[in-house]
Amino acid sequence: MRARDNPFSTDRVLRVRYRLDGTTWPELMSRLAALDYRAAIVGPHGSGKTTLLEDVAPRIAALGYRVKMLLLNENHPSFERDLLTRFYAELHPRDIILFDGAEQLGTLAWQLFRFKTRRAVGLIITTHSPGRLATLIQCRTSPELLGRIACEILGSETTAPEIESLFTRNRGNLREALRELYDVYAAQ
C-alpha cells in the first residue's frame, strides 16, 4: 500500500482527538480553574497527554488567556538557554503556559522553571508521574480504547485485527500500537 493511502498515516492518526473518560469538558475546565490553572496531565507514553494538552489550549484561549506552549521530549530534552531567557522576559500576567514533557526537567531545573514562570497566571504540564503539580487528570489506555480509535480511523464498520495482542505488545502505548498498524497496512 502506498504511504498516501495508508489509513494509519500520521496525519490521519493526529485527527483523532482525546476521548475524555468519566468526565466532561465543562467538568475538566472547572477542575482546572479550581486548581488555579496550575495542574498536571499525567500518564505513560502514548496515553494521549499531548493530544489532551492540545485540546485544552483553545478552551484556555476562549477564556481570554494567552496560551504559551513549550515542548520537551526524549529527542529534545532541554531548552536552549536563549529561548528560555526570552520566554521568561516575555511572560505576561494573562499567560497560561502549556508545557508538554515537563518530566524532562531535573528537579533543580523544574524548581527554577516554576520560580521564573511565577508571573504567569497558569502552568499546565504533561508528565509521566504525579507530584510536580496537582493532577488534573490521569490518562489511561485500554485495549477497548485502542479498538475504538482504530475503528474511528478505519471506519465504523471495520475492526482492526488482534487489538488485544497489539495493545499488550506495545505495553499500552497507543501511539506505538497505531504505528504498528501502519506497518501492517503498508505491507498489504
Add this chain to the structure above:
Amino acid sequence: MKGFNLTGDKKEFLPGEEVTVTASWNLDTSPKSVEARLFWFTRGKGAEDVNVIETKRLDAPRAIDTRPVRFVLPEAPYSFSGKLISLIWAIELVAAPAGEAERFELTLSPTGQEIVLGQPPVSPAP
C-alpha cells in the same frame, strides 16, 4: 454552493510545466484576503514535511468570485510514493480571516505519473 472550489483540466504535469487552475468561492461577505499556494507535503509514517514554493495573493476578492491561478512548476522534487512516505504536490486556496482552505492535488514527474518506489519505471512522456 457556499464555500471554496479549485478545479483544473488536468492533474499530471512535467517538470517546468505551467499549471492553471480556476479558483472560485461563494461567501456571505468578501474575504479580507485570498491566497493560492503551490507547495508539496509528505504523508506517511513519520512527521510531515511541508514546503511552500510560491504564494499568489488574489487582489480585492469579492464575496462571490472566480479567478484563474497560474504557477510554473519547478524541476523537482517529483511526486512519489513508497510504503513509508509519499510526496504530494498541491495548490491550496486559503482565505482570511476564516482560514478556510481548498486543496487541488497534482502530480509532478518526468513521466507525468507518480513514481511508485519498488516498481519498474514507466517510460517518460513524449
